[in-house]
Amino acid sequence: MDNKTSYPEPCLEKQLKGHRNGITALYFSPNEQQIASGSLDNSVLLWDLRGTMRSYRFQGHDEAVMDVTFSPSGKYMASASRDKTVRLWVPTVTGSTGMFKAHSQTVRSVQFSSDGTKILTASDDKIVKLWSTDKHKFISSYVGHTNWVRCARISNDGSVIASCSDDKTTRLWSLDSGECIHTYKDQRGHGTYLAWHPSGCYVAVATSQGNVKLYDIRTHNLVQYYSIHNDAVNQVAIHPSGSYILTGSKDGKMKILDLLEGHPIYTLSGHSGSVNAVSFSTSGDYFASAGEDKLVFIWKTNFTEQGNEKENVAQNMSMVPRSASQISKTSSALKGRNQVVKKR
Known part of the structure; x- marks a missing residue:
């Protein structure tokens, strides 16, 4: 590979074992010293990474537990x-500090607004709801989906909500x-999951067909399309620089x-079974993955x-990313500590 497209490969540093069933969600604390994981075993585990x-x-x-998150201050999960x-x-x-019945069916996603004052939820009852963090008071509903809402996320500036549903639509509110x-x-x-680009101009949507789509919310154009997996993409995470997407x-x-x-640079394996959750740390220096095998990597x-240099360009988003279609098969493999990292 030439220098333009060669990258130091990611390496697996830790494996965390403790859940009794498949893991559904991961989230780093803002200070990167802890990571929370949610599981089909009905529990949340909080890991000390120090x-x-x-x-x-x-x-x-x-x-x-279908989703887990931290407040921006790190004070609450x-x-x-x-x-x-x-x-x-x-x-x-200390543990629990409150609970509220948010929906009439499964709650699929939960997120704090960037100022920490609101909580956004999405549910199989087809509704997206906004709540106050203080006293968990209901603020508003976003109604229009005609099937389960898998994920809803607020943009960094707090003005727009994006949601994806089994009704085959992604909506902006x-x-x-x-x-x-x-x-x-x-x-x-x-859509199975979505994530906002840090610029607030793009939304990445993971799909049940193994694709990732990047929409420009200003023009509403599909600006990138990756057909990269042989089964559903369960989650996507965008690096804080805005230059990279991680998929599971x-x-x-x-x-x-x-x-x-505009193309994949690595394929990583190591989990046995479905990779259900992926997350970058706040700085982007680390990322985590977890899934059916009950392990957190x-x-x-x-x-x-x-x-x-590239990250600075991404931060300004002064260039529209090129679209990517069918991606060629992996060329070389690097094996190590229970995982395989493949260069694209």
Whole structure:
């Protein structure tokens, strides 16, 4: 490979074992010293990443935990469950600090707004809802989806909500007015997860067909399309620089996509079974993956080390990324510590 497209490969640093069933969600604390994981075993585990690898188990949900997140300050965690509730926790031995029934069916996703004052939820009851963090007071509903809502996320500036549903649409909503601004339709698969680009101009949508789509919310154009997995993409995470996307798939693989080059640069394997959750740390120096095998892997990112100039471009988003279609098969493999890293 030439220098332009060669990257230091990510390396697996830690494996965390403690859940009794498949893991559904991961989220780093803002200070990167802890990571929370949610599982089908009805619990949230909070792992200390500072050397001890000790974990605290938070129990209270009656059914599977579908999503977990930290507040921007790191003071609280929130978890969403099949038991139709959202629970708030203090991320210490203190534990539970509150619970509210958020929906009439499974709560699939939960997120704090960037100022920490609001909580966004999405559910199988087809509705997206906004709540106040303080006293968990209901603020508004976003109604229009005609099937389960898999994921809903607020843009960094707090003005727009994006949601994806089994009704094969991804919708943009005005947070304040509650109106649907735009609907992106997919003829084949449905969105399983989505993430905002740090610029606030793009939304990445993972699909049940093994694809990742990047939409420009200003023009509503599909600006990038990656057909990269052999089964559903369960989650996507965007690097804080805005230059890379990390995917986790039901096919047991993860991919790292270079958004400015417009193609995948790595395939990572190591998990047995579906990769259900992926997450970057706040700085982007680390990322985590987890899935059906009940294990959390912590990885050192590394591949950003040669991409500083590129990251500045991505930060400004002054160039529209080139679209990517069918990607050629992997060329070379690097094996190590229970994982395989493949260069594209």
